[in-house]
Each structure stands twice: as C-alpha cells, then as structure tokens.
Amino acid sequence: LARVDQVIQVHSRVYKEAELENSSIESWNLEFLRPGEMNTFTSIPKIQPVVSGLNKIARRPFFKTLVDAAHCGDGDLSLETNAELINEIANSEEFNLFHASVPTTRGCQSSDRGWIPPLLRAVAETGRLEYAIIEVFDHTDPILEALREYDPQHGVDTTDGRTYSQTVVDNLALLVHQLNYLYKAGFLKE
Numbered sequence: 001l002a003r004v005d006q007v008i009q010v011h012s013r014v015y016k017e018a019e020l021e022n023s024s025i026e027s028w029n030l031e032f033l034r035p036g037e038m039n040t041f042t043s044i045p046k047i048q049p050v051v052s053g054l055n056k057i058a059r060r061p062f063f064k065t066l067v068d069a070a071h072c073g074d075g076d077l078s079l080e081t082n083a084e085l086i087n088e089i090a091n092s093e094e095f096n097l098f099h100a101s102v103p104t105t106r107g108c109q110s111s112d113r114g115w116i117p118p119l120l121r122a123v124a125e126t127g128r129l130e131y132a133i134i135e136v137f138d139h140t141d142p143i144l145e146a147l148r149e150y151d152p153q154h155g156v157d158t159t160d161g162r163t164y165s166q167t168v169v170d171n172l173a174l175l176v177h178q179l180n181y182l183y184k185a186g187f188l189k190e
Contacts, residue, residue, distance in 0.1 A: 029066035034074035036150040044085040061093035073103025073115040083122035090126030101135035107158035124188040
C-alpha cells in the first residue's frame with residue numbers, strides 16, 4: 001500500500017541521515033492510534049507492516065510497535081486478538097513499550113473497563129517488556145475537541161476532583177502494583 005511505503009520511506013530516511021545505526025538510541029517506537037484519531041494505522045496489524053519493513057532496511061529489530069491499551073480498547077479487535085498479536089510482535093523482537101492508558105477517557109485507571117491488566121499480563125508474558133508508562137489527558141484541552149465531537153465519551157473527566165498531577169501519581173502507583181504482582185506471580189522477569 002502507498003501509505004505503508006510512504007511512512008517507511010520517511011522513517012528510513014531519518015534513520016539513515018541521522019545515522020541512528022551508530023547512535024546511542026536503542027529503539028524507535030511507532031504508535032498506532034484509535035479510529036477517529038487516524039484513519040490508517042489504527043491497530044497492530046495495520047502498523048506492523050511499517051515496523052517490519054523498516055526493520056528489513058535497518059537489518060535489525062530497531063523499530064518497535066508501541067502498544068497502548070487505550071488504542072487497543074478503542075479499536076475493533078478483541079482483547080484476546082490483541083494479546084495474540086502482542087505475542088507475535090514480541091516474538092519478532094518488534095515490541096518493548098506498553099502504554100497503560102485508559103480507553104476513551106484517557107483518565108484515571110479506575111475507568112479502564114478491563115483492558116490494562118490483561119494486556120499488561122500479555123506483554124509481561126512475552127519477556128520483551130522493557131518499559132511501561134501511563135498517559136493522562138486533560139479532558140478540557142481544546143486540542144481534543146475534535147475527538148470529543150467524534151466520541152462524546154472521549155476525555156470524560158475521571159479525576160473525581162483530584163488534580164491531574166494526583167491522577168498521574170495514582171495511575172503510576174496502580175501500574176507499579178500491577179507490575180509487582182506480575183513479577184511475584186512469575187509472569188514478569190527482571
């Protein structure tokens with residue numbers, strides 16, 4: 001497809017011209033977005049041809065697919081399908097980063113609807129998880145107006161009166177608890 005070739009062409013040019021092969025940069029993660037944020041690269045199977053194509057050019061698994069629980073949850077693939085796909089990209093060494101962010105609201109993990117823990121376990125079981133991060137959006141940010149028009153549930157305030165800083169802290173604490181459980185249960189290696 002033309003869009004895949006175009007993205008590969010742009011990224012490979014940067015890779016070559018910036019001499020990333022000889023740099024201290026260990027990987028470059030490409031993120032697929034939810035439908036409505038993007039029309040093309042909206043799932044693991046849609047972004048993966050770009051990542052794999054770039055890695056053929058780099059002759060190593062330098063490019064990775066960033067998996068975001070929110071984008072998986074807002075997409076059209078099931079939780080089980082996303083978990084299977086995570087395993088596939090991990091086996092090809094094209095995964096290392098997980099966003100523990102909440103589908104639709106991008107707010108407090110208490111509004112997750114059950115996507116973060118099972119996907120976090122799926123990525124932990126691959127043995128390829130290097131980074132797990134959280135993401136919280138300010139629900140009143142004017143730049144998100146188009147997404148709120150596309151989906152009125154996008155950006156619903158789930159802070160329950162907390163500041164965004166406190167919501168971030170709470171989400172980080174919950175992520176740490178989940179990672180600690182996965183480690184102690186044997187699903188996550190050091």
